[in-house]
Amino acid sequence: MELQRGRSFLHRCAGSGDVVHAGLVVTLLIGVWYAQALEVNTGKVNFIEVMNGSSVLLPCTYASCIGIKNLYFNWQYKDNGTMVKLCEATIPAEGVEPNVKIYHERVEFVGSSKKNNISILLHNVTFEDQGEYICFARNPKEKERNHSAIFTLYVVDELKEVDNTLTVIIVSVLGGVIGLIILIMVVKAVVLAVLSQVQEKNKECLVSSSGNDNTENGLPGTKADSKPTPKA
DSSP: OHHHHHHHHHHHHHHTTOHHHHHHHHHHHHHHHHHHSOEEEOOSSOEEEEETTOOEEEOOEEEOTTOOEEEEEEEEEEETTEEEEEEEEEEEETTOOOOOEEOSTTEEEOOBGGGTBOOEEEOSOOGGGOEEEEEEEEEGGGTTEEEEEEEEEEEESSOOOOOOHHHHHHHHHHHHHHHHHHHHHHHHHHHHHHHHHHHHHHHHHHHHHHHHHHHHHTOTTSGGGGSOOOOO
């Protein structure tokens, strides 16, 4: 119904010659459609390096603004161009845990539909496990549109030791600079305080010296005025 209204509106715009307006409406409709689409995500970092023989989490989450119903998902491994299915399941509705079918003995499903999580755990990793893993999902509410995200696994004998020397040097230099700035500010504050006190004392000395000079010179308002005037 909404689609028909949108089409009729576009026809009216085109019939009236408002091509620009029609283009804006189409762009808006496409933007709204993509905003409601299912999103599959394997995290900000879509690769990981693990040691041979260890276990590794292959993360995957999903999100949809229009909700889900019978959401189908699976994990696949790209083995020399051939896609090998590791597991699959259908989530009937939001918050309903799926019955996951596992096709690989070292794969464990650790996700939860309550958290929109469809991650898996791969145990006892071998060098043959290195490669691309695809998290696939399809939401029937979006007319069976397919969505996927790739996570790359690297397997090594031992993890590389990260050299933090440069980081330590940078942090040390920054710390020294900040410390120097603070020291300069403290010294400046102390010097200004001392100068202020010296200026105050100098002002007091000037006022006192001026009063003494006036007294000795017999200026009006001083003690010299109190002497009696000699009689003729």
